[in-house]
Amino acid sequence: MALNSYRTGPDERGHFGQYGGRYVSETLMPLVLQVEQEFSEAMKDTSFLAELDELNRQYIGRPSPLYLAERLTEELGGAKIYFKREELNHTGAHKINHAIGQVLLAKRMGKTRVIAETGAGQHGVATATVAARFGLECTVFMGAVDIERQKPNVFRMKLLGAEVKPVTSGSATLKDAMNDALRDWVTNVHDTFYIIGTVAGPHPYPMMVRDFQSVIGRETKEQIMEMEGRLPDSLVACLGGGSNALGLFHPFLDDADVKMFAVEAAGHGVDTDQHAASIAGGSPGVLHGNRTYLLQTADGQIEEAHSISAGLDYPGIGPEHVWLHEQERVTYVSATDKEAMDAFQLCCRKEGIIPALESAHGLAHVIRMAPELPKDHICVLNLSGRGDKDIFTVAKELGEEI
Amino acid sequence: MSRLKNCFDTLRAENRAAFVTFVTAGDPNRDVSQKILNGLPAAGADIIELGMPFTDPSADGPAIDKAAQRAIAAGASMLQTLDMVRAFREQDTETPIVLMGYFNPIFTYGIDRFCTDASSAGVDGMIIVDLPPEEDDELRLPANAKGIDIIRLTTPTSDDIRLPVILDGASGFVYYVAVAGVTGGKSATADDIGDAVTRIKRHTDLPVAVGFGIRTPEQASDIAARADGAVVGSAIVSLIEQGLEQGQPESTIVENVLNFTQSLANGVRSGR
Secondary structure, rough: OOOOOOOOOOOOOEEEEEEEEEEEOHHHHHHHHHHHHHHHHOOOOOHHHHHHHHHHHHHHHOOOEEEEOOHHHHHHHHOOOEEOHHHHHHHHEEHHHHHHHHHHHHHOOOOOOOEEEEEOOOHHHHHHHHHHHHHOOEEEEHHHHHHHHHHHHHHHHHHOEEEEEEEEHHHHHHHHHHHHHHHHHHHHOEEEEEEOOOOOOOHHHHHHHHHHHHHHHHHHHHHHHHOOOOOOOOOEEEOOOHHEEEHHHHHHOOOOOOOEEEEEEEEEEOOOOOOOOOOHEEEEEEEEEEEEEEEEEEOOOEOOOOOOOHHHHHOOOOOOHHHHHHHHOOOEEEEEHHHHHHHHHHHHHHHOOOOOOOHHHHHHHHHHHHHHOOOOEEEEEOOOOOOOHHHHHHHHOOOOOO | OOOOHHHHOOOOOOOOEEEEEEOOOOOOOHHHHHHHHHHOOOOOEEEEEEEEEOOOOOOHHHHHHHHHHHHHHHHHHHHHHHHHHHHHHHHOOOOOEEEEEOOHHHHHHHHHHHHHHHHHOOOOOEOOOOOOHHOOOOHHHHHHOOOOEEEEEEOOOOOOHHHHHOOOOOOEEEEEEEOOOOOOOOOOHHHHHHHHHHHOOOOOOOEEEEOOOOOOHOOOOOOOOOOOEEEEEEHHHHHHHHHHHOOOOHHHHHHHHHHHHHHHHHHOOOOO
16 A cells, blocks of 8 residues: 655654664663754754755755766666766765764764764765864774775775774674674763764664755755756665665655665675675664664574675665565665676766766666666666775776786 | 562572672583583572673673674574573572573564563573663563563663653663673772662662672672672673683683682672
């Protein structure tokens, strides 16, 4: 049954259907409740919104362009493809959108220190950036494996004055970084704000990050109306935790004719044990503050995810996505490491844009889909990040020394 | 009467605090872990918290995190944990056992099935650290129906507005987490703990046990003077890691853990 609106969630306890919620230790509960209250007050406070808007324009460089990818459209021979150029934002990805919103909230709450977890390093860089801009102390937790494959971003964070703490527990990737960030938060709850990097974590984070990211979809709506005089037929975005996807989709959820595709990382294939596709290969569970789909064993132990893209290498997904999946409002598909690599290279050569490996997963689905679609089909891909950070990974994959 | 209530009533009559020990089920393997578990009551443990290993124990410090990873690597599972309780109950029908851990393995096991199996194995309570009162109905109600208490946690951040929320639905005892932080971290001062316990007792008649940051017999003694129970976990679990690192035979590891437990128990007993 179709709902009247897909945009009313979460409920007051932070649930999207059965998913979401606040599964955190009691020490954190008062703070989590306070974040929720402060966020809801801030979003009604015109001076807060004005400051956010000003920073969006002057500091991040919003609105990001909506760009017709002409040569790619021609190459694929079907749908008309637009890129929402989030990679042109300050710091090179969409992550800055929610980092700036959260740091303003941290300031408003009188916190003097921010922490973050990061996978690809984009969220860590965004957090280090806003911490520098607002004079807050910053610690970023990053898996030792990710530090190795994302060296440029690690150095960037250091230049910005952040302390990067290597995480060696577990698989030494994003999920373990999130564990250590939670451990730090519970220890420093008096002065520290946790800037979570995706639409996951305890309520209100999934809602809060979504609301800060929704600027992507709101702009896209205005821009496409101006350029084409109508709404797009389809939206495509890659999906790790799901922040860039929800940011693009959310303002369109009630536009019934707009189809939406979120692309998970299939790694070596969703039928192998080397992927990061929580919708395709996961099951319901509770981790990192929320109930969602997780990659896990039959005994409820969390499994390691795999993706060529560090930013998608996470065994869970934001709870609102699970709800949208079960409502069948958004279609969840996946792309393998190889498909992402091919898409990455095609984008470089046809459009002169080096995309993030994360975004290349979204593009891989566009490449599959576009040739079958009519020429008047309008498709918008969220080009969520730039790929400069990935050149070492890509070079290695291509067998080239740099 | 429940084992937990019976235990606290008996200790109150003896005018002493409960000594609560934590060990991780299956650490470093099933066999050694069972020997430690079975030996704890004779070493002075009044209540046993048995950790259910989880890959992502984000409320625990390194000692208990590593214990969980060791146990999982050695094949620990929820079934094995319950089986260990069952084996323990064959030799001890009095000492309360409280399972401690994270919600996901229980959720995945199936909540109703887990409560049934835990109850029949001889489990008396559960502490689920990532299940705050706002989310715990779905476990607490079926657990209570099977005679299992859900132990609620209060912390230094639980103010007078938060405390009633936590205590509404609490049973068994109240666990006061003495420091904001993970297990095995800093210690709070005995006086701060005493003040906190007094404040909690204004809101509840349940016994209050204190944990986090208690490592020595002296600290255990100080806490025992001010609360109804003192919990020690990381300090005990660390001895297993130390033993493994030094290549001690398994029998020595068991002996060291139980000797240290006895010294902590003596500390608790000298508290009042």
